[in-house]
Each structure stands twice: as structure tokens, then as C-alpha cells.
Amino acid sequence: MIYIDAKNSEHFLLSENMSLIKSISGIRGTIGGKTGEGLSGTDIVRFTAAYAEFIKRNNKTAKKIVVGRDARISGKMVENLVAGTLMSMGLDVIKLGLSSTPTTELAVTGLEADGGIIITASHNPRQWNALKLLNSKGEFLSDREGKEVIKIAELEDYSFVDVDFLGREIKDETWNYRHIELVKNLSLVDCEAIKNAHFKVAVDAVNSVGGIIIPELLKSLGVEDIVELNCEATGRFAHNPEPIPENLSQISELLKDGKADVGFVVDPDVDRLAIVMENGEMFVEEYTLVAVADYILSQTPGSTVSNLSSSRALRDVTTKHGCSYSTAAVGEVNVVEKMKETNAIIGGEGNGGVIYPELHYGRDALVGVALFLTLLAKSGKTVSELKKDYPQYTIVKNKISLTPDIDVDSLINEVKNYFKEEQITDIDGVKIDFKNGWVHLRKSNTEPIIRIYSEASTPEEAQKLAETIKKIIS
Numbered sequence: 361m362i363y364i365d366a367k368n369s370e371h372f373l374l375s376e377n378m379s380l381i382k383s384i385s386g387i388r389g390t391i392g393g394k395t396g397e398g399l400s401g402t403d404i405v406r407f408t409a410a411y412a413e414f415i416k417r418n419n420k421t422a423k424k425i426v427v428g429r430d431a432r433i434s435g436k437m438v439e440n441l442v443a444g445t446l447m448s449m450g451l452d453v454i455k456l457g458l459s460s461t462p463t464t465e466l467a468v469t470g471l472e473a474d475g476g477i478i479i480t481a482s483h484n485p486r487q488w489n490a491l492k493l494l495n496s497k498g499e500f501l502s503d504r505e506g507k508e509v510i511k512i513a514e515l516e517d518y519s520f521v522d523v524d525f526l527g528r529e530i531k532d533e534t535w536n537y538r539h540i541e542l543v544k545n546l547s548l549v550d551c552e553a554i555k556n557a558h559f560k561v562a563v564d565a566v567n568s569v570g571g572i573i574i575p576e577l578l579k580s581l582g583v584e585d586i587v588e589l590n591c592e593a594t595g596r597f598a599h600n601p602e603p604i605p606e607n608l609s610q611i612s613e614l615l616k617d618g619k620a621d622v623g624f625v626v627d628p629d630v631d632r633l634a635i636v637m638e639n640g641e642m643f644v645e646e647y648t649l650v651a652v653a654d655y656i657l658s659q660t661p662g663s664t665v666s667n668l669s670s671s672r673a674l675r676d677v678t679t680k681h682g683c684s685y686s687t688a689a690v691g692e693v694n695v696v697e698k699m700k701e702t703n704a705i706i707g708g709e710g711n712g713g714v715i716y717p718e719l720h721y722g723r724d725a726l727v728g729v730a731l732f733l734t735l736l737a738k739s740g741k742t743v744s745e746l747k748k749d750y751p752q753y754t755i756v757k758n759k760i761s762l763t764p765d766i767d768v769d770s771l772i773n774e775v776k777n778y779f780k781e782e783q784i785t786d787i788d789g790v791k792i793d794f795k796n797g798w799v800h801l802r803k804s805n806t807e808p809i810i811r812i813y814s815e816a817s818t819p820e821e822a823q824k825l826a827e828t829i830k831k832i833i834s
């Protein structure tokens with residue numbers, strides 16, 4: 361069905377039935393419903409058992425799996441199902457309790473576990489949850505590995521162990537502290553400079569695990585004046601949890617009144633970081649990675665990587681430092697693969713995801729906070745003054761909801777053919793690069809939608825590029 365928003369004259373395709381999303385980003389869906397239509401209890405058990413079977417097939421001596429979760433209200437229920445299933449497959453479960461995605465990733469390697477499951481639907485609303493699946497390196501499964509897990513689940517090609525071989529449950533809730541210490545001790549994090557800057561910092565953690573770990577990180581870095589917004593980890597999100605401008609009016613109003621030097625906003629599992637300037641305006645998610653990369657490259661030359669939907673500003677900043685920049689398909693695992701291939705020293709995604717290999721190959725908002733505060737302290741500038749140092753681009757993000765009868769591949773091919781005279785990249789959907797901007801059209805890994813991202817020097821130019829794509833789709 362097509363819905364026309366008369367106010368904005370935009371076309372959206374509405375999905376009548378929510379489906380379970382199985383992708384490179386894990387197993388994700390709304391809680392409840394019939395098996396296969398949402399993330400039901402049966403689906404949780406089935407995919408967890410399939411993952412356990414995958415781990416055991418690829419490591420005959422596999423013994424333990426780390427499990428962490430964000431604070432969303434279905435988390436405890438999902439955690440119990442996941443833990444029980446893993447134990448019934450003969451694996452010990454190390455339960456971290458409330459912990460971020462990067463914290464869980466670090467715990468997998470720190471505890472020498474055979475894998476990990478993070479129970480979080482990231483930026484999705486509270487009715488969603490998901491299983492993010494990790495390998496023994498604390499990194500997301502590759503596309504091939506993820507497909508193998510899905511195949512095992514579809515065939516129900518797994519078996520549970522006898523009672524004498526059940527796994528154990530072990531609790532270890534020390535990893536938030538350990539994560540903070542690891543970030544604090546990074547070579548380019550300067551706690552003394554941060555402390556001496558006497559920053560007043562506001563935090564919006566959308567009532568999830570960020571409310572536990574981000575204030576503690578700030579205290580450890582030397583920040584004494586912290587304004588906490590939505591930092592009670594109740595899982596009842598105070599606003600839409602995606603850290604984008606339209607959802608951040610509360611912290612924006614706070615900073616507009618001059619009540620803090622900088623504002624940090626994280627998503628429910630704390631792998632994305634958005635920054636609010638001292639004047640209440642957005643630093644813009646895209647520039648989190650740009651600013652952090654600029655600081656790192658000024659200290660340590662090296663290559664950088666971001667995904668196709670990320671701003672050209674990272675490319676420009678990298679070139680300014682005389683270094684090389686590469687792009688990857690959207691998805692953390694794809695960015696990590698390209699970073700390893702190019703030996704990149706910093707990379708990530710334009711959604712506020714900073715990946716700093718000196719600590720680990722995973723998006724980590726704690727790393728972003730520590731490095732950004734170091735940069736800010738050393739610069740002696742306000743956040744808005746700092747923003748002016750970077751190339752000024754605007755990304756406009758549009759989306760079209762999918763119905764089962766939409767042939768996404770055909771849509772993408774039509775767009776690709778229409779712009780065949782332009783520079784085309786088709787490793788992930790289709791990206792068209794123009795002289796003064798670009799448009800990227802792709803199917804989401806995390807929601808039943810097509811994303812249309814466009815970038816240019818002004819919002820008007822970026823939206824004009826997006827409207828061109830929408831007309832072709834219509």
C-alpha cells in the first residue's frame with residue numbers, strides 16, 4: 361500500500377505485517393506474535409540453538425558464551441530464554457547483566473569465550489529486541505556465517521544435550537568497570553587535559569545501559585559536573601531511541617539555555633554517539649567520526665574507512681592529513697573487514713559509530729566520548745567553533761517502508777540504469793556520486809525499509825537529490 365503524506369508530499373510504502381528480520385546485523389523483530397512473524401519465544405530459542413550449534417561445529421572444544429543485554433523491558437525475558445537454550449546445548453553462559461554492545465564484545469575476548477550474544481535492538485523502539493551474534497574475537501559474524509546460522513535454524517538442524525552435560529550459568533558483572541578502565545588508559549585519551557578543562561557535560565542515555573556506564577566513564581575521565589537526562593536504566597525509553605536531531609529536543613533545549621559545554625547522546629546499546637553543541641544545535645552524528653578521526657590522524661598518520669552512507673567529510677579530513685580513505689558496504693562487519701584489509705587506524709559509520717582498533721574492532725560510544733573530550737580540551741575551542749573546522753556537508757535521510765510485494769532489487773536496478781552515466785558503486789544497493797553530492801539507495805539490515813541517504817553542501821540540495829530518487833521509484 362502507498363501512503364501519501366500531504367504535508368511533506370512524500371511517499372511511503374507501509375508494511376501491513378511485521379516480519380522477523382534475519383540479516384548481517386543479527387536476528388531482530390518485535391516481541392510477541394506467532395512464530396516467524398515477530399521475535400517470539402519460539403524464535404528466540406530456535407535461533408539461539410542454531411547459533412550454539414554453529415559455534416560447536418566450528419570449535420569442537422567450545423565451552424562458554426558471553427551474554428549481555430540492554431535495559432529494554434523485554435531484555436530479562438529474552439536473556440532467560442537465551443541462557444537456558446545455551447545451557448541446554450551444553451555451553452556455559454557468562455551473564456554480564458546490563459551491559460553495552462561494546463562492553464560485551466570486550467568481555468568475549470577478555471574472558472577467552474567462544475562467542476557472545478548481545479540482546480539489544482539498538483536504535484529500534486521498545487517493542488523490538490534482537491540477538492546480535494559474536495564470534496570468539498568479539499566481532500559480529502560474517503555474512504556467510506550468519507547465513508549458516510539461519511540455515512541451521514530453518515532446518516532445525518541442532519540437538520540438545522543429555523542432562524549430565526548441561527551447561528552452567530556464571531554471573532560476571534565487572535565488565536562495565538573494566539571497559540571504562542580500558543578506554544581511560546588508551547594512549548590518545550588525556551584525562552589530565554579533560555580534568556583541567558572543567559567541562560560541564562550533559563548526557564541523555566534514553567533510559568538504557570548508557571545511563572549506567574557513560575556517567576561513570578565521565579567521572580573516571582575527570583569530569584566533575586554532569587547533568588544526567590534519562591539515565592535511569594528502566595528500558596522505558598523517554599523518546600524515540602534513535603539519536604537523531606528530531607528525537608533530541610530535551611537535551612537540545614538544555615544546552616540552548618547554556619547549562620552545559622557539550623551534550624552526549626547514546627542509543628540503547630551504546631555503540632552510537634551523537635553530540636550536541638553548547639548552543640543547543642546538533643554537532644550532527646556524521647561528524648562524531650569525522651572529529652575523532654581528525655584528532656587521531658593529527659597524532660598518528662594512517663588510513664581510514666567508513667561506509668557508503670557516511671559523509672564525504674571523513675574523506676576530506678583524511679586527505680588533509682595526507683592519508684588514504686576507503687569505503688565499505690553498510691554494516692559494522694563490512695567496515696571492520698575493510699579496516700583490516702587496509703590496516704586502518706580509525707573507522708566507523710556515519711551514524712555516530714566509532715571503531716578504534718587500538719581497543720577493539722567494534723563501534724564504541726565510550727571510545728568516542730573519551731577521544732572527543734580530549735580533542736575538545738586540547739583545542740581550547742567550544743564545540744561549535746570546532747565544528748567550523750570541518751568540511752560543511754548536510755546529509756538528508758529518507759526511508760520508504762516495504763510491503764512483501766515490493767521487488768527491491770528491481771527498484772535498485774531501475775535507479776542504477778537511470779544514472780548509468782554517473783559514477784556508480786553497487787557493492788551495497790546503489791550509490792550515485794555526483795560532482796557536488798551523492799545519493800545512496802539500499803535496503804536496511806535492521807528494519808523493513810529502503811533507506812535513501814543523500815548529501816550535498818546544503819540541506820536543500822541534498823533533499824533535491826533525494827526527491828529525484830523518489831520520483832523514479834514512484
